Amino acid sequence: MPQGLKDVVEEWTCLDEEYQELKETHRMYLQKLDEISKLQNNCSSSISSHRRRLKEVSSLVKRCSKGASEEDAKTLDEINEKIKMRPNTFCEMESFLPKKNGLYLSLVLGNVNVTLFSKQSKFAYKDEYEKFKLYLTVILLLFSFVCYVFMSYRFLDAMLNFLLVWYYCTLTIRESILTTNGSRIKGWWVCHHYISAFLSGVMLTWPDGNLYKIFRNQFLAYSLYQSFVQCLQCYYQSGCLYRLRALGERHNMDLTVEGFQSWMWKGLTFLLPFLFFGHFWQLFNSLSLFRMAQLPDCREWQVMMCGLCFLILFMGNFFTTVAVVRHKVNSRNQKPKSL
Structure with a gap:
């Protein structure tokens, strides 16, 4: 047998052996996948069953606690405390199960x-x-700066608004996936991106006219400022979250947000003036658009709709931030009293 053919046969024999090993490995992989799927279904059904039984036990504890002796009441309280801790454990388990x-x-x-x-x-x-x-x-910051300072073309404005629509819609999808996987973004900050996406879509459809040109520079300046503040927030919040996660004070899946939350109090309070200025700029935009809507030559429905969106954003952002600050100040004032 020629040397070249002999090398080919040896190479093929070696490759065929590796192929057989690959087939066996893939067979085991499929088997494990099937086992994992069965385990996932068993865990999910067990958690659902356990939740139902916890409700039954909880109602039994409430009934037995009436007229119970001091020793029995203590035992029932211990059981009740354990019952209250179980839902958190179930949530942690379900974050690793299909839902x-x-x-x-x-x-x-x-x-x-x-x-x-x-x-x-x-x-x-x-x-x-x-x-x-x-x-x-950062891209939105640069784009807004170019449109505001150098170029005044409706086509570029439309591109900026389209980018804003895509950005906020993508954020809502990614945040929903992160929430499914255990991230704890709640309340107003969930709604914020939906309203912002809708507002950007309305701005995108606003036809080029006299009223649009009046509001254009004000909106671009606001967009420029908003992007700048969001860059500050992303940079400083990510560092603060990293430090708190290392200390075990925050969940690993917690996210940065466009607003202010209680965990940001230590080290990030310098952001509050920037945030409040941005909130009142949203109110100013809303009032400007409402005044424009009263003009006799106003025919575009986008004017009133944008004004309403800016008003909702202002109210949600402002009152949520005030509520967080008030709660944090009250909790700090109560600590010395409790000590």
């Missing part, structure tokens, strides 16, 4: 499973979200 998508994700993605099954993949997705948010905010 049905919410209404928004079902409409956008269908029934695709978006649960990430390892802490590394969850944190990697959260880290990618934070980077996406920071990079796009």
Whole structure:
């Protein structure tokens, strides 16, 4: 047998052996996947069953606590405390189990499973979200600056508004996926991006006319300032979150937000003047648009709609920030009294 043919046969024999090993490895992989799927279903059904039984036990504890002796009441209180701790444990378990998508994700993605099954993949997705948010905010800052200072073309304004629509819509999808995987972004900050996406869409459809030209520079200046403040927030909040996670005071899946939360109090209070100035700028935009809507030559529905969106954003941002600051100040004032 020629030397070249002999080398080919040996190489093929070696490759065939590796192929057989690959087939066996893939067979084991499929087997483990099937086992994992069964375990996931068992865990989900067990958690649901346990939740039902906890409700039954909780109602029994309430009934037995009436007229119980002091020793029995102590035992019942201990059981009740343990019952209250179980839901948090179940939530932690369910963050690693497949779950049905919410209404928004079902409409956008269908029934695709978006649960990430390892802490590394969850944190990697959260880290990618934070980077996406920071990079796009920088791009929006530069784009707004160019449109405001150098170029006054409706086409570029439309591109900026389209980028804003895409950015906020992408944020809502990513945040919904992160919430499914254990992130705890709640309340107003969930709604904020939906309203901002809608506002950007309305601005995109506003036809080029006299009223648009009147409001254009004011909106671009606001967009420039907003992007600047969001860059500050992303930079300082990410550092603060990293420090708090290292100390064990924050959850690993907590996110940066466009507003102010209680955990930002230590070290990030310097952001409050910037935030409040931005909130009142939203109110100023709203009042300006409402005055424009009263003009006789106003025919565009976008004027009133944008004014309403800016008013909702101002009210939500302002009152949420005030509530957080008030709660934090009250809790700090109560600590010395309790000591």
